[in-house]
Amino acid sequence: MRHHISFSGGLGSAVTALAAHKAGLEFTLLFADTLIEDEDLYRFIEDVAKAVDVPITYLRDGRDPWEVFVDRKYIGNTRTAHCSTELKTKPIQNWLAENAAIDEPLVLGMDWSESDRLERAAQRWHPRPVISLLNELNVWRPQYDSILAEYDITKPRLYDLGFTHNNCGGFCVKAGKKQFALLRDVFPDRYKYHAAKMDDAMKAIGETARPFLRHRRNNETAYLTLNEYDTVLNTEADIQDEFDLSGCGCFTD
Secondary structure (H helix, E strand, O other): OEEEEEOOOOHHHHHHHHHHHHOOOEEEEEEEEOOOOOHHHHHHHHHHHHHHOOOEEEEEOOOOHHHHHHHHOOOOOOOOOHHHHHHHHHHHHHHHHHHOOOOOOEEOOOOHHHHHHHHHHHHHHOOOOEEOHHHHOOOOHHHHHHHHHHOOOOOOHHHHOOOOOOOHHHOOOOOOHHHHHHHHHHOHHHHHHHHHHHHHHHHHHOOOOOOOEEEEEOOEEEEEOHHHHHHHHHHOOOOOOHHHOOOOOOOOO
């Protein structure tokens, strides 16, 4: 039985690959590239691929998230991340349809703590099985660092910089103000890039376009562009919820 690992660049899918290798399983590594990834992500996935002696299958739609938003005339938000659907889910679906038997499972780097996401993904991908090898092989999060150390692999830098995920270079439409404040502090040029791309997308989409950052001011909720939020951070004390530091739920929408 071949397993097909959705190899996102995060710790979960990387440790999944290492655990599958140690268990002697046959698997592929499917990496769907959004074209806005952090440079260190590519180093990390290549290190893991070399360790398990399995080549990475790179899947690229050819667009980045902002191009998807303009094409769909709708900027993604906490409820709808069509960037994930177009740039991750569909390329992997298409590859599996052409290269994998329907009973060969898609493997996600999620564990029991994300059982709700696994259940949604199972419904989304039916009739192809969706499984967690982390659960099946009894691999727990506290083991991740030691497993990486066993293979002499350095984890992605975004984690050490304070991000909870290693996707899209620290950008994510499903994240909140806390993550974007971190992105601005750690990668100011990257923040400016996305701020400019948001302004361009708003103009291209027209009057129906709406940004995704929600900000409470005077007991009212406003939706801010990234440039507007930059002004907020420069001019006023900003209250950031801890839950605003999060990433997207790829493959589960």
